[in-house]
Amino acid sequence: MSIEVKAIDKTFGTFKALDQVSLKVATGELVALLGPSGSGKTTLLRIIAGLETADCGEIFFHGDDARGKMTKDRNVGFVFQHYALFRHMTVFENIAFGLRVKPKALRPSEKQIKEKVHELLKLVQLEWVASRFPSQLSGGQRQRIALARALAIEPKILLLDEPFGSLDAQVRKELRQWLRRFHDHLHITTLFVTHDQEEALEVADKIVVMNKGKIEQVGSPEDVYHNPASVFVLNFLGNVNIFHARSSAEHKSGEKPAKMYVRPHQLIVSRSPLSENSVKVVLTFVNLAGSIVKIDAQSQKGEIFQVEMSQEEYRALKLTKSDEVFLTPKNIAFSEYEI
Amino acid sequence: MFKHKSTLPGFRISLGYTIFYLGLIVLIPLSMLFIKTSSMGLKEIWMVVSHPRTLAAYRLSFTASFIAGLVNVVFGFLIAWVLSRYSFPGKKLIDAMVDFPFALPTAVTGIALTSLYSQNGWVGQYLYQFGIQSAYNPLGITIALIFIGLPFVVRTVEPVLQELDPELEDAAASLGADRWQIFIKIFFPNLIPALITGFTLAFARAIGEYGSVIFIAGNIPGKTEIAPLLIMTKLEQFDYTGATAIAVVMLLISFALLALTNFLQWVSSKRIGMG
Numbered sequence: 001m002s003i004e005v006k007a008i009d010k011t012f013g014t015f016k017a018l019d020q021v022s023l024k025v026a027t028g029e030l031v032a033l034l035g036p037s038g039s040g041k042t043t044l045l046r047i048i049a050g051l052e053t054a055d056c057g058e059i060f061f062h063g064d065d066a067r068g069k070m071t072k073d074r075n076v077g078f079v080f081q082h083y084a085l086f087r088h089m090t091v092f093e094n095i096a097f098g099l100r101v102k103p104k105a106l107r108p109s110e111k112q113i114k115e116k117v118h119e120l121l122k123l124v125q126l127e128w129v130a131s132r133f134p135s136q137l138s139g140g141q142r143q144r145i146a147l148a149r150a151l152a153i154e155p156k157i158l159l160l161d162e163p164f165g166s167l168d169a170q171v172r173k174e175l176r177q178w179l180r181r182f183h184d185h186l187h188i189t190t191l192f193v194t195h196d197q198e199e200a201l202e203v204a205d206k207i208v209v210m211n212k213g214k215i216e217q218v219g220s221p222e223d224v225y226h227n228p229a230s231v232f233v234l235n236f237l238g239n240v241n242i243f244h245a246r247s248s249a250e251h252k253s254g255e256k257p258a259k260m261y262v263r264p265h266q267l268i269v270s271r272s273p274l275s276e277n278s279v280k281v282v283l284t285f286v287n288l289a290g291s292i293v294k295i296d297a298q299s300q301k302g303e304i305f306q307v308e309m310s311q312e313e314y315r316a317l318k319l320t321k322s323d324e325v326f327l328t329p330k331n332i333a334f335s336e337y338e339i
Numbered sequence: 340m341f342k343h344k345s346t347l348p349g350f351r352i353s354l355g356y357t358i359f360y361l362g363l364i365v366l367i368p369l370s371m372l373f374i375k376t377s378s379m380g381l382k383e384i385w386m387v388v389s390h391p392r393t394l395a396a397y398r399l400s401f402t403a404s405f406i407a408g409l410v411n412v413v414f415g416f417l418i419a420w421v422l423s424r425y426s427f428p429g430k431k432l433i434d435a436m437v438d439f440p441f442a443l444p445t446a447v448t449g450i451a452l453t454s455l456y457s458q459n460g461w462v463g464q465y466l467y468q469f470g471i472q473s474a475y476n477p478l479g480i481t482i483a484l485i486f487i488g489l490p491f492v493v494r495t496v497e498p499v500l501q502e503l504d505p506e507l508e509d510a511a512a513s514l515g516a517d518r519w520q521i522f523i524k525i526f527f528p529n530l531i532p533a534l535i536t537g538f539t540l541a542f543a544r545a546i547g548e549y550g551s552v553i554f555i556a557g558n559i560p561g562k563t564e565i566a567p568l569l570i571m572t573k574l575e576q577f578d579y580t581g582a583t584a585i586a587v588v589m590l591l592i593s594f595a596l597l598a599l600t601n602f603l604q605w606v607s608s609k610r611i612g613m614g
Binding site: 046049050051070071072073074075076077078080082084085086087088097098101102146149150152153 | 504
C-alpha cells in the first residue's frame with residue numbers, strides 16, 4: 001500500500017516537531033527516515049501509525065484518507081526500539097495477540113492461529129522459542145519476535161522505530177541484512193527510522209533525511225551520498241573536510257566559491273603543492289587497522305582534516321606520523337557560494 | 340551457601356540482627372499469646388472460641404474486612420490510575436489526601452465518620468430516607484474499614500502503573516486491540532501482583548482495626564461487635580485467658596489468609612516473569 005503525507009505540522013508545547021512535512025512512499029518500497037534525535041522522524045512514524053495526531057495536514061493510505069481511523073483500524077505493523085513485548089505472555093501468545101483480539105466474526109480458529117504463529121516463527125527463524133517468555137530471549141531474538149508479532153495481522157504497511165537501536169554492533173549488522181532480504185521476500189511497504197547513516201545507506205531503497213522537523217532531501221542512497229542537497233545532508237552522511245577557497249575563478253552568475261566541502265577519500269596527498277587550493281598540513285594520527293588507512297592532519301591555522309586512502313597508496317607515499325604534506329581536493333562534494 | 344560476594348559487607352551481622360530484632364519485637368510477644376492461652380484446657384478454649392457471640396464477632400470482622408478490602412482494590416485502583424496517568428491542577432493535593440487515613444488518629448476518624456453517617460448526619464440522613472441505616476450497622480463498620488485501608492491499595496498499585504511502559508499500549512493498539520482489550524489483556528495481568536499486595540495490606544489492617552470502628556459500630560453483642568472489641572471487653576472483665584484464646588484464633592486465621600494471598604501473589608508474579 002502506498003503512503004502519502006501532506007503538509008503535516010506537529011508541536012509539543014513550544015517545540016515544533018514537524019513543520020510542513022510532505023512525503024510519498026510507493027507500494028513495496030523500503031524507506032529509511034534518517035536524522036539526528038529531535039529531527040521529528042519518530043513523530044512522523046507515529047503519526048502515520050495513528051499513535052500521535054498531527055496538528056494539521058493529511059495522510060492517505062493508498063489514496064484513502066486515514067485521518068479519521070484509529071490505530072487499531074489502520075492495519076499497520078509497528079516495531080518499537082525497545083521491542084514492547086508483553087512480558088506476561090509467552091512468545092507464542094505475543095505473536096497470537098493480534099489474531100486473538102480480532103472481532104469474533106473475523107477471528108481465526110485456534111488451529112488456524114497455531115498454524116499462523118508457527119509459520120511466522122519459522123519466518124523469523126525462531127521456531128524453538130514458542131513457549132518461552134520474552135525475558136528469556138536475547139535482544140536480537142526479541143526484536144525478531146516483535147517483528148513476527150507485527151506481521152501476524154498481515155499489515156499492508158510496516159513501520160519500524162529504530163528497530164536495531166538497542167542491539168550491539170554485531171547483531172545490528174546481521175539483522176540489518178536480514179531485514180533487507182526479508183523485505184525482498186515479502187514486499188511490504190516499509191518505513192524505518194534510524195539515526196545511523198550506514199544502516200540507512202545499506203538497507204533502504206530510498207532515504208528521507210530529516211532535520212529540525214523538516215525534510216532536507218529525499219533520494220536513493222547514492223543520490224543523497226553523492227549529491228547532497230544541503231550542508232546538513234552532506235555532514236550527516238559521512239565525514240567531511242572544509243576548504244576555504246582562495247581561488248579567484250568565478251562561478252557562473254558571478255558567485256565566488258567560499259567554502260568547499262570534501263570527503264576524506266576525495267583528497268590527494270602530495271609532498272609538494274599541486275594547486276592554489278592545496279593546504280599544508282602535519283599528519284597527527286595514522287590508523288592502519290582496516291581495509292583503508294585513516295589519517296588525521298592539522299594545518300598551520302589549526303584546522304583538522306581527515307584523509308582516507310588505500311593501503312597501497314599509503315605505502316607508495318612512504319608517509320609517517322608528523323610528516324609535512326599538502327592536501328588538494330580531487331573532487332568537491334559540495335560548495336557554498338558567497339554572492 | 341547463602342552468601343554471594345557483594346560489595347557491601349556485613350551479611351552475617353545484619354542477618355543476626357534481623358533475627359534478633361524480629362524475635363524481640365514480633366515473635367516473643369506472639370509466643371506469649373500462645374503460652375498464656377495454653378494455661379487453659381482445650382475444652383475451655385473451645386468453650387470461649389465457639390461461643391455464639393465470639394463466632395458472630397469473627398464472622399463480622401472477617402467479612403467486613405474482606406468486603407472493605409475488595410472495595411478498596413476497585414476504587415483504590417481507580418485513584419492510582421488517575422494519579423499515575425493524568426496531570427491536572429490540584430493533583431498534588433489529591434495525592435496528599437490519599438495519605439490522610441494513614442496519618443489521622445483512628446479515634447478522630449471514628450468520630451468524624453459516626454457524625455457523618457448517623458441518622459441525622461450529613462450523609463446518614465439521606466441514606467436513612469432510602470431505608471439504609473449506615474451507622475451502628477455492619478455497613479458502617481465496612482465504611483470505616485474502607486476509609487482506613489484505601490492508601491494501602493493506592494500506594495502499592497501506583498508505582499507499578501507508573502512503571503508500565505506506555506509502548507505496550509501502543510503495541511497492543513497497533514495490533515488491533517481496542518481499549519477494553521488493552522486493559523484486560525495487557526494492564527490487568529501486569530497489575531495483579533500489586534493489587535493482591537494492596538488487598539492483603541488493606542485487609543490485614545482492617546482485621547486489626549479498633550479505634551475508628553468502635554464509634555460507628557454501635558457494639559451490639561452478636562450483631563455489630565467486632566473481634567478486637569470483644570477481646571477488649573474480655574480484658575476489661577479481667578478474663579485474660581479468654582481474651583488471648585480469641586486472639587490466638589484470630590492470629591491463626593489471619594496467618595492462614597496472609598499465607599494464601601502471598602501464595603497467590605507469588606504465582607501471579609511468576610506468570611508475568613518477575614519471579
